[in-house]
Amino acid sequence: FIFKYILTLMENGNIQRRRLLSTYKSTFLKQGEIIEPKISSFSSPSNYFNLCNFEICKENNQLQVIGSGAFGNVYLAKSIKDNKLYAIKHVKKSSVIECGAEMEIMYREINIQMKLSHPNIIRLYSYNETQKDFSLLMEYLDNGTLFTYIRKNKQLSEDTAFNFFIQVANALYFLHENNFVHRDIKPENILLDKDNNVKLCDFGWCVDMNGGERTTFCGTYEYMAPEIVMDEPYDKSIDVW
DSSP, X not given: OHHHHHHHHHTTOOXXXXXXXXXXXXXXXXXXXXXXXXXXXXBOTTSBBOGGGEEEOEETTEEOEEEEOSSEEEEEEEETTTOOEEEEEEEEHHHHHHTTOOTHHHHHHHHHHTTEEOTTBOOEEEEEEOSSEEEEEEEOOSSOBHHHHHHHHSSOOHHHHHHHHHXXXXXXXXXXXXXXXXXXXXXXXXXXXXXXXXXXXOOTTOEEOTTSOBOOOOSOXXXXXXXHHTTOOBOTHHHHO
């Protein structure tokens, strides 16, 4: 439906826009895949990766934090093996409990995100769990969030906005086709690479719908769909909102 709507909007556009639309049509139709989690090259036989194989990067003698959330921080890390950069999300279990959440939210995020392989979704490669915390080894993107990009540029051209929009729609199409709903779509959860390609992130509220409806009050209030705010049953259409 979204793509047909875009076609209608762009029908009377100029040649450049029609070429742009043609390019993204093929991208939009490109599917990702649901994969069985595999042991990464850094993992032990238990499927956990070894933190000893990574060095947290420092800036001005301080650990380099590239993101933060209610449960913990995301750090820039470098593989000792090949110097490749990764993002390591560190979550204290005590923080999860203090926020009134259940540990199930972390296990669900890990189980879902490790299955997702798509050009517009951030990859979770492996994870480590101890009695006190979780560490998630993720793909690193070096151009910040869409939220930061919008604040910096103030006003986006129609073509630039279209570029971001179609890639987010691409990620959502893949999730919804596989019965997942993200439930926290916002510019802060959309990362950009050096070429401003989109990667959807933060799957803490993501859930398998199994064809049914949900009633959980979740997400970020400023971006919530009316169904959630009004405490009504909802389906995957809340992501489209």
